[in-house]
Amino acid sequence: MANRIEAALRDGVRDARGERIKREIEHFLHLPVERVATIDVYTVDADLTGSELKQAAAGPFSDPVIQVWSIDRPLAGGFDFAVEVGFRAGVTDNVGRTAREAVAYLTGRPFTAGDGVYYSVQYLLKGSLSVADVEKIATGLLCNTLIQRYSILSAADFVAKGGFPAIAPKVSGETKAEVREIDLEVSDEELMRISKDGVLALTLDEMKIIQGHYRDPEVLADRQKFGLGAKPTDVELECLAQTWSEHCKHKIFSGTVQYEDEKGNKQEIKSLFKSFIQRTTKDVRERMGEKDFCLSVFKDNAGVIKFNEQHSLVFKVETHNSPSALDPYGGALTGIVGVNRDPFGTGIGSKLIFNTDVFCFADPFYTKPLPSRLLHPRRIFEGVVEGVEHGGNKSGIPTVNGSLVFDDRFAGKPLVFCGTAGLMPAVVNGQPSHEKSIKPGDLIVMTGGRIGKDGIHGATFSSEELNENSPVTAVQIGDPITQKRMFDFLIRARDKGLYRFITDNGAGGLSSSIGEMAGECGGCRMDLAKAPLKYPGLNPWEILISEAQERMSLAVPPEQIEEFLAMAVRFGVEATVLGEFTDNGVFHMLYGEQTVALLPMEFMHEGLPPMQLPAKWTPPHNDEPVLEQKENYNDDLKKLLAALNICSKESVVRRYDHEVQGGSVVKPFTGVANDGPSDAAVVRPLLDSFEGVVTAHGICPRFSDIDTYHMTANAVDEALRNYVAVGGSLDLVAGLDNFCWCDPVLSDKTPDGAYKMAQLVRSNQALYDVCMDYNLPLISGKDSMKNDFYDGTTKISIPPTLLFSVIGKIEDARKAVTMDVKRPGDIVYLLGRTADELGGSEYLALSGAIGNKVPHVDTVKAYQRYQAYHKAVNKRIVASCHDLSDGGLAVAAAESAFAGGFGMDLDHSRVLWKGDAAGKSDCTLLFSESASRHLVTVHPEKQDEFEAVMNGNCFASIGVVTEGQNLSITGLNGDVVVKADLSELKEAWQLTLREL
Amino acid sequence: MKQTRAIVITGNGTNCEMEAAHACRLGGFDEAVIAHIAEILSGEIRLDDFHFLNLTGGFLDGDDLGSAKAQANRLKNAQVTGGNEKLVDQFTRFIDDGKLILGVCNGFQLMVKMGMLPGLDGKYLNQTVTLTHNDCGRFQDRWTYLKVDPASPSIFTKGINKGIYLPVRHGEGKFLCDSGATLDRLEAGHLPVLRYSDAGYAQSTMEFPANPNGSTNAIAALCDPTGRLMGLMPHPEAFVHYTQHPRWTRENLPEEGDGLTLYKNAAEYARVNLV
Structure with missing residues (x-):
């Protein structure tokens, strides 16, 4: 019989959790509630004495200053409805696990198998609500029914029934250890049914390859020796399905593509991964020669580069999109703690030094109808943000850099990118730390x-x-x-x-x-019966493929x-x-004495022929909007500053610990009021050194609506220009690519597969071209290729998205530069040329347009300019620097000005232009998102030195920092086209997501 | 024993051990040892061999039962291997020996939940105050101005003129007392060492975000009547060098950060009184 221990807040103690739920009920569900109170409930299913229960309740389970407790007696009162929410059986219950451990410390006795403590929360709602309203609150806010269970009692029922019963959500099951054999000597239809019903995601061709394997007489003879028949076991089939899955095998990136461009030129590409990504790194490294800093690329869980003679840097970025769509909190939490294991499991193991997060969501204020299986974007936003918050903060790893990107197509699937960097001694126990090996006989x-x-x-x-x-x-x-x-x-x-x-x-x-x-090492022999289980009842195949964390x-x-x-x-860690x-070439699985899988290593890893993928590029032609030339752009600028992709994300960022470990140098927010948006992060991983790690990223999915080649070129450039802005060195910087695509494989479900595949080819072409010009080796990455929603009627595909992250070094972190203007009188420079490139811009998006004039990256000039600018940083002659991206010059100038607390006077006639003069207008000068540009301020006494360092590059002095509190921009004809109070601009920028 | 020795306990979700040890060394301790709780429970490392105990920030046991609750329970009940004592006995002896303890953030939460603070009437295992969920309901990472009480007995804040500027990074930092009487005694004894205040350190404040959590009387730090035990929600170890300041690129700052004072005072006290 289980016991319920409840802990409720004393009268007069503020219930912050309840208040937050109340706000969310009003905000999301528009239901009136007077009050929400909460009670913690521990259901103890263990053999404890009455006095032990009391000790637990009064000790670890409650805080005597603010709480009262009870055992098997409800504490609730003064409510209209009570909703209790706990986890479903078998779902990870972290609080329950800690509670169980606490009880074991108290009693001095370990728990016996099957005993446990389970946590739930009781929400007490007061207000004029109907049963249907409460049901809506329970399922729409309090409980994710995939992983949680809930029950509702009205006040009257609560009294009549004496509250909620004590129910322990124990997993019921027995040890079955069942191994089935699957007959593959069946029709093609039956093969596909086996694949589909078993959620194996194997194609007919792949099923036939497996079928063929089990017809090989040599294979059959080997199997006979271990008591196996001619049919594959479920363990073998499941294992092959995992190993050959798109997720693990990256079949699209390693497939053979038949690409046809817009002119009809045809090209066969054997593996995009080898032809573009791996080749980029190989070619860049060859060119760097002795200066090559790459230590381990593509072969381990994360990439490894040199940091200094004593230390190596490790970096990986992952996605966790599908799980986050289903359970935003759990999916995102797993995303961040999952990617933590990559650098930790790289080389011989690295210490984790920072996290980065980039989330792509639909509008959280979305009001149109959604397909019923999709969660509202706001709920995904809340859950993902909180999941990553808990995962990152609790792990003691600072979250130093990130972005929130919005596009309504991410309603189909949110993108949750999580990155982690690590640092390891270059040599551990006399061996290079980035290398590792296994010897036959190792356990x-x-x-x-x-x-x-x-x-x-x-x-x-x-x-x-x-x-x-x-x-x-x-x-x-x-x-x-x-x-x-x-x-x-x-x-x-x-x-x-x-x-x-x-x-x-x-x-x-x-x-x-x-x-x-x-x-x-060439093989293994493993007994699945030895694996420690959370609860009995798992079959061998489940033990082998479970993704338990x-x-x-x-x-x-x-x-x-x-x-x-x-x-x-001693460290309280289970190891088995x-x-x-x-080295016998066989993947040999046992369950006790019985062989349950015998797979030749070669067949597992090399048995799959490449996929054949058609790709045909037909450039899209979007409507070209006619730009309305205005006398004054104040309102447009404010609208842009308030736009989801530009506005301040401070309410989210402050929830992430970005300073733990003590090495923070450039924080996410900077400036006179600590609220200006930094371009990149600088961190000192070694506290007794001033060498810094710099990280930044670029992401611009909107440009994919025009051409993924330029989407990619701009993403890579954005990452590098952010990195360069704060002072990152071009001598030691590496890139990571994360492709998130919609399904590009031509099929009945995806009739436009050849186009989407061509988008992928073009993206890869750009990746190679730009990284070569930028000397950027790619050290690791990941692809996620099935980011679509399809329920049989509605299909939502995400825009093809590349997240490009960079990691590198600043020799002396004390030379880092932030984006806030520093003092009146400083000269404002715009580095780089502006062109008529509003295609895919935030400005056009304000009116729902896309256009066609996507920004083109002039990599050769940009790289030279970045190098010159870095020299200026090293000479400490740059006062501030901000990159130009979403919203163009106007947005960058506004952000730098209000972050620094000083005004700015700029003059359009001094801005350098590129291309057709016909497109030059105040509108394009203000909002064009031409690549590779920085807005820099310099003290007047450093003017000559700065201009000498930058000599030979495209740059122009375009104005001055002022004492006043206005951003003022003079148009081409001499009239003022923007004149706005900084506090108004900042308010517009901060308001949109302030309350989220 | 001539060397001044600091120990930083880690394990079970403690996070700030590296920078806390760094701050101890910078502050002047001859040695700063990071000890995993497993190494203390196994008897390999004993608190008796140290002068300054750091309980640092983190998420002990994930804050699962409320911040630091599970660790308070563990420390009170866990037995040290190879001896006849519980871990809590080593703590009590450490306090009785006149040594120093600094609890930061999660370490402060642990100290109040074990009852080590405020330690009125010499009772160091008696909980009378707590730290709970911020009024805003969310974790907050932001910098705060902390007005010092110059009459406080804390040995850690000696020499601080008006106040110090430090980051807070917590979800459960709201300070509450079990009664008005307790609060009166704390105030009468000048035990609230630091309060959230305006940027000029003139007035304590209850306004968010300057006061990030809604603490009673804006209390950010507390010491015991001897001044040798202190806990605070803000992170002194996170500001020992100017590059950690959020505005170092625009303000002329001294080399040392405000938080270092606490460690320098501790090292000085240990050198004079404990070795």
């Missing part, structure tokens, strides 16, 4: 969390398969504390040399991590295992030996 060890049915088959499940007793199979909830404990242990084990190889358990779970590790896989030499395991116990690595 397979798994550390961290236990395995449950989390994340089985990723995002393809449907909610109908769930019920109260079946654990959620696709959604995972991260647990940053379990992971942090594991990292605390492993980094110490690393320094003691207790393991030889480490990698992350992510997509595909053990099948993928051990599968890849086995590739290092917070796990690392390691190769530990047998002579170190004793010390490794003993240390794990699952088997050993071999």
Whole structure:
């Protein structure tokens, strides 16, 4: 019999959580509520004495200063409806886990298997609400029914029933350990049914390749030796499905593309990845020669570059889009703690030094109808922001850089990019830290969390398969504390040399991590029955592919295992030996004595022929809007500053700890009132050194509506110009590409696949071209290729999106430059030329237009200018620098001015122009988003020096910083076209998302 | 024992150990050791060998039962291996020996929830105050002006003229007392060392965002009557060099940040009184 311990706030103590829920009910659901109060509920399902229950209630479960507690007696009163929300059976319950641990400390007894503590929250609603209203509040706000359960009681029912019953959401199940054989000697239709019903996502061709494998007499003879028949086991089929999935295998990027451009020129491209991405790095590195700073690229979980002689930098950016669409909080939380494991599992392991986040959402104020399966963008926004907040803050990793990008097509799927950088000693125990190996005989060890049915088959499940007793199979909830404990242990084990190889358990779970590790030495033998489980009832195939979180896989030499395991116990981390690595060429899975999978390594990793992908580029022709020339652009400027893609994101950014670890040099916000938007982040990872790491990013999906070539060129340029603005060095900077595409494979569901594939080809072409000119090696990346929503009637495809991130170095962080103007009298320079390039701009988007004149990047000139500017930074003659991007010159000038608290007088006639003079107008000068431009201010006494350093590059003095509190811009004909009070501009910029 | 020794406890979600140890060294401690709680529970490292204990920021146990609650429970109940004492006994002895403890953010939360602060009447395991959810309902990372009480017994803030400028980074920083009587005693003893204030350190404030959490009487820091134990929500270890200041590119700042004073005072006190 379970007991309920409740903890409620004392009278007079403010219920901040309740107040926030009240605000959200009014804001999102437009329902009137007088008051919301909350109560914490711990359902204890364990053999405790009455006095132990009291100790738990009075001790760890309540705060005597502000709370009262009760056991098996409801505390609620003064409400009209009570809603209680807890997790479904099997869903990660972090509070419940901590509560259980706390009770074990109290009693001095460990919990027995099956016992537990489960957390839920009771919401007490007061107001004139109907049952239907409360149902709406429960499902629309308080509870995500995919992972949580709720019950509702009216005040009268609550009294009649004596409150909510004590129910422990335990997973019911028995150890089945069932292994099925699947008959593949069937018709093609039946093969596809097997793939579809089993959520294997294998094509007919792939199913036939597997079918062929099991017809090979040699294969059959080998199988016979281990007691296996001619049919594949479910373990084998599931393992192949994971290994060959788009997610793990990147079939589109490694496929063969038949590309045809707009002139009919045809080209066969064997692997976009090899032809463009890998080639970029190879060619840039060759050209750098001795100056090459890349240490490990594309082969590990993250890229590794040199930071200095003693330390190496590690960086990876991932996406977690589909899970975030289903459960925004859990999906995003898992996204950030998941990407943390990549640098941690790179080389021999690195210490994590910062996170970056970029989110793409639909308008949070979206009012049009949405397909029923989609969550409202506002709810996705809230959940994702909070999930990443918890994941990043709790892990003690500063979130130093990020963006929020809005486009209503992201209603189909939000994009959640999470990045993490790490730092490791260049040499650990006498070995280069970015290298690692496995020797046959090394033990397979798994550390961290236990395995449950989390994340089985990723995002393809449907909610109908769930019920109260079946654990959620696709959604995972991260647990940053379990992971942090594991990292605390492993980094110490690393320094003691207790393991030889480490990698992350992510997509595909053990099948993928051990599968890849086995590739290092040529085989493995693993007993799935040894894996620690969260609850009984998992079949061997589920154990193998579960994506349960917070796990690392390691190769530990047998002579170190004793010390490794003993240390794990001391640090409270679970570590289990699952088997050993071999060199017999076979991926050999056992369950106890029984062989449940026997797959030749070569077949697993090399058995799949490349996909064949048609691609045909037909440039789109958008309506070309006629620009209305105005006398005054004050209102347009304010509208732009308030636009979602430009406005201040401070309400979100302040929720992320960007200073933990103590190395923050350029923070997300800067300026006289700490609220101007920085272009990039500078961090000192070594507190006794002034060497800084600089990171920045570029992302501009709007340009994809015109040409993904230029979308990509602009994204790369934006990342580098942000990086350069704060003082990043061009001698040590590397790039990471994250492609998020809509499905580009031509099929019945995607009739425009050839166009979308061509968009992908063009994007890759630009990536190569621009990175070559910018000397930017690509060190890591990721692609996510199926970002569409389709419910049979409505299809929403995201705009093709490249997030380009850069990481590099500033030799002396004390020379970093921020974007706020510093003092009146400083000269304002615009570096770079402006052109008639409003295509895809925020300005045209105000009126719903796209246009065609997308900005073109002049990489050669830009690179020279960036180098000259960096010299100026090194000479400490730059007072401020801000990059020009969304909203063009007008927005950049407004931001720099109000951040610095001084006005600015600018003159359009002094701005350098590029191209056809016919397009030159006040409107284009103000709002064109031409690439590679910076707005710089310089003290007058440094003017000569600055101009000498910049000599030979396109730059012009266009105005001056003023004592007054106005942004004033003189138009081409001498009239003032913008004159606006800084406080008004700032208010417009800050208002939009202030309350979110 | 001639060396001044600082210890920073980490583990179970503590995050700021590296910069806290750095601040101790900069402040003048001869040694600053980062000790994982596992190393203390196993008996490998003993608090007795140190003079200054740092309980730093982080998310102990994920704030799962309320900030620092689970760790308070762990410290009170966990047994040290190879001896007959609980960890809490080492803490009590550390305090009895006249040594120094500084709790920052999550460490401050831990100190009040264990009852180590305010430590009235020499009772160091008796909770009478707490730190709970910010009035705004959200985590906040922002810089705050902190007006110092010059009459406070805190040994950490000696020499601070008007106030200091430090970042807060917390979701549960609202200071509350169990009764008006407790609050009166705190105020009478000048135990609230720092208060959120205006930029000139003239007046304490209850206005968001200058007061980021709605603390009673704008209290940001608290010490015990001896002044040797202190807790604060803002992060002194996050401002020991000017490049950590949010406006260092536009203001002429001294090399050392405001937070370093606390560590220098601790090191000086330890050198004079504890070695």
